[in-house]
Amino acid sequence: xxxxxxxxxxxxxxxxxxxxxxxxxxxxxxxxxxxxxxxxxxxxxxxxxxxxxxxxxxxxxxxxxxxxxxxxxxxxxxxxxxxxxxxxxxxxxxxxxxxxxxxxxxxxxxxxxxxxxxxxxxxxxxxxxxxxxxxxxxxxxxxxxxxxxxxxxxxxxxxx
Numbered sequence: 001x002x003x004x005x006x007x008x009x010x011x012x013x014x015x016x017x018x019x020x021x022x023x024x025x026x027x028x029x030x031x032x033x034x035x036x037x038x039x040x041x042x043x044x045x046x047x048x049x050x051x052x053x054x055x056x057x058x059x060x061x062x063x064x065x066x067x068x069x070x071x072x073x074x075x076x077x078x079x080x081x082x083x084x085x086x087x088x089x090x091x092x093x094x095x096x097x098x099x100x101x102x103x104x105x106x107x108x109x110x111x112x113x114x115x116x117x118x119x120x121x122x123x124x125x126x127x128x129x130x131x132x133x134x135x136x137x138x139x140x141x142x143x144x145x146x147x148x149x150x151x152x153x154x155x156x157x158x159x160x
Contacts, residue, residue: 055143063125072112093152
């Protein structure tokens with residue numbers, strides 16, 4: 001059997017419903033949606049996570065009230081009264097300390113959603129978190145610190 005390991009060949013495989021990975025030594029083929037492909041993707045996403053203690057400074061926004069009661073990317077329902085957040089890459093269940101440098105108020109949040117979708121922002125926070133941080137609407141500069149890396153699973157409930 002001949003494998004086409006070019007970029008075009010890999011793209012062709014994805015179009016046909018398979019994911020082809022070339023490591024230089026061998027080719028792995030995963031059927032999109034299979035358990036093997038899911039396990040590989042979860043392993044890769046967990047390995048991309050930053051370590052405990054990692055800090056980042058950037059802009060935070062607050063979830064719009066219209067999201068209350070709707071499902072997050074993790075499957076949990078968004079509750080504006082819970083201390084939760086959306087981050088683009090951190091595994092679900094990760095706990096982050098978010099600090100407002102203007103007043104030094106901090107809160108620990110559970111990542112249970114993906115976002116923010118607006119460019120230039122590093123985190124979306126729940127209404128409860130925004131209140132504790134002293135936000136008055138809009139976008140705010142924050143420092144984010146990873147306190148605990150989550151498993152990527154969605155079984156952990158958000159604190160109040």
